[in-house]
Amino acid sequence: MNLEAHAKKIFGFALTKTNNVQDAEDLSQEILISLYNSSEKINKVDNIDAYIYKICLYTWSNYYRKQKKHWNNSNINDLLDLSDRDEINELIEEEERQSLILSLRKELAYMSKVYREILIKFYFEKKSIKEISEESYIPQGTVKWYLYEAKRKLREDIKLINSMESYRPIRMSVGHCGSPGKNNEPNSYFSSLLYQNIAYIAYKEPVTVEEISRRLEVGAAFVEEALENLEYSELVKKIGNKYQTAFFIYEPKDSIPLLDMMIEKSEEVALPIYETLYGILEKIKNVGFLGNGIDEDILMWTLYPCCIQLLLEKVEDYKELSKAYAPEHRDGGKYIANGSIQASEDIRYQGSKYSEIYSRYLCEGLKTREADSNLHSYQIDSYFEGLKWREFNAPDLDKLWRISEIVRYDIKPNEFEKIIIAEYVQLGYLSVKNEKVSFNFPIMTKEEKEQVFRIIDTEFERLNAKELLNGLATRCYKLWKGRTPSTIPDNDVRYRALSDVSNIIVGCMEYMERIGKLRTPKDEEKGALTTIVWKE
Template structure:
């Protein structure tokens, strides 16, 4: 301790006052050092280093609320650095020292101490304990509760508390002896977009409402290809399990994760790279569209008279405008009739706790996309979307494509659309101040437009079940055309979509591929083919909001 005495002689008046204040700690500090390093010579070195650090630090501290807490904080800080200098690994840290730390009257020294490496590692390991272990450690060492009080608080026997505490200490010691690996998501988290669902959303919404947060997206992705525990997901994300447990439970409650075995979770949400799939499948879609589009268009032109005689309302009698509805609807029907057999929707679509039933999917966002060599936006589709209420006759069908000037979001299509349109068609919506809001709505949606003769309805309207029946009877049967074309497309796209996907999601993926080859993206390719070949004309500006839409009291 000679060096410490020399230091005392060299300091000024204020320093000597500080030295006098800590003189009484000489023996306790030596005992602290001896308790940790065991060898007397090393203990003297450590104790001397602690006293020197106390003297140096005193001059820079104006207000010490608790001298005792301050001294022991510096002692532990110096001990940690002493260990580092001697290349001792953090596992030499004494877990029982936590009780001494928490006994300090002021939390401020502890908060400062937690920024050191050893304590960061200890805190990290506490976070990786199981829920019950973590709670007991925090209650005992941080909240300073006695074993008996913890037992009462958790409603478990005292011996059980002791056992958990002992097991927690073992796990903490073990954890600090190894380098905890973190996964790639900790430094390169994924980002998802173009989220959607196939089916009916629940009261709390759909995929985007549950996976809109980066944390939820990365949890789902971490458990995508293999089932993982919360701790394994936490390690992959480089986060404390305590921050993930609630989110994992929430996602599992609503079937975005499934529990494959006790404590293990796997994704129940399709995640795909839409850019890669779109580019890889482009030629397949084009080939199928080329095989069926022209024949289908010509067949619809041949039945034009029967269609017009069915009684369906078409603005201005524009048959080209009607084709923008007939083609998507009929392509969907022809394709599904020709589709290879597969599991039905109820068999594959997960039920949700909030009453929804749908297949959830999301696309991986790319930081940069290569040039696909074609305009991807021309082939984007959304739908079909249906709006109806049981035991009422009104029905609305809509399909969104590149050419429809509408939001591609299911929330922007409500049942009230067909209700207000029906009131207008029935003459129950006179133009007055009382109905100003409804007229504003109809104009904004494009359902009506103002002409010299007054307001005119601007969408396809089917006024009765009988009219719908006549229209359906006029539709050509093209099963012989579609069956081989759609069958080939389905096989190619299924093979493409199942690549690098987990086996348990294959039924959902197969259903989604059926939807895309039974309408869906195939519709966009057929429309593009017909426009490029000069058969189908693009919609006029005032038609863009209501193309590929039909509605009416048809049920």
């Protein structure tokens, strides 16, 4: 007999039963050895395929009954001598029975809590309908209905299970716009692959616990716990007995229409804005703020995005979107969550119009910060800065303002202030030469800031430059509104669109660098790139 012809099928059987390659190899080897040693008697069997299958079942049955990690394989000669065919049939029936029990247990795990508990009490704990009614505070008639429905669902689900496609889990990055919850929600939930996939499955339409559980092949108890947490933080909404995700999730190619629009708009407006600003750069530098003497290109890297932001704030549809706000959540946060399905760039941008440009639009954040001392900052963590999230918060503003006073008034720093200076030199915000401290970014007093902004406003108002950006906010809103589930409020759609309008800032920077108007920053210049601080 040619054993090689049967080896693949034997291994497939073993792998199906063990779900483990190493164990499957061991089991396959035992079966093949036994077949080889008894080849003379096996040649007398009429249906080789059927008999090998029975041997496989017999071996597996021994393992299952004894619950051991090794295979107790009977001598194949003894098996051939069995005169009672009912014993072979018993093995097949045992295999089918064990398979059915495994299916029932699996389906029971997928059921929601109330079905699961009633079935366990009735069938496993052998409790009467009256006892279940009393323990669960449910009328006996309702218990009977649940039992009937549960059995009906089990029958249907077991029939369906073989026809269902296997689900391939996704990986999703989840961030937020606004202030996180007290336990860093929503980000803290979505380090879990289970939470990521629950949110993804429930995004486009409402689904039940059972539907999620079965699709993920995860026990309903785990799904219920996750949904309870997500519902508490208002990241999913319950609709009857179903759940639907209540935050934005981007598929790999969802960002392409927005990016295409921004690329084309940036190429239209970037140069006129840049040339207008560059034309008044000397006038701005003459205001005399700290950092006015840095390299001209690096100063433009800071003032240019700030200038576009000022223009946006004068456009009517942008001002209308600005009425949207980050909603409060029960977890203590004020935020809008955003999920993005992870995919490599070749998949995400495959066949797209501007695929070679998209990665240059990557941005960790356009950040505004303020301190109680009326200090404010604006900073962009973009592709050109190296896509590093720079921690730059209220304490940094206060420390840097103190250093600015030391520089302005030629004060000798104390030991603690020297440590602060050294810290910000290392981060790239300050430089020290001949014991003189200088700033690598603009930092302005209230008067200096007002004077600089007045120069910018006057020049751009004269050119009516805000019309360059008119209608952009409306287009961003319509892009999102047309593909957002009804569980996401219109305010959230507007807030999301408001955030996306800011891509025009990154887009204009990208285009100016691409055509050589903005010099590519050196590594040592990236620490303070696009940073500006002022006092109100």
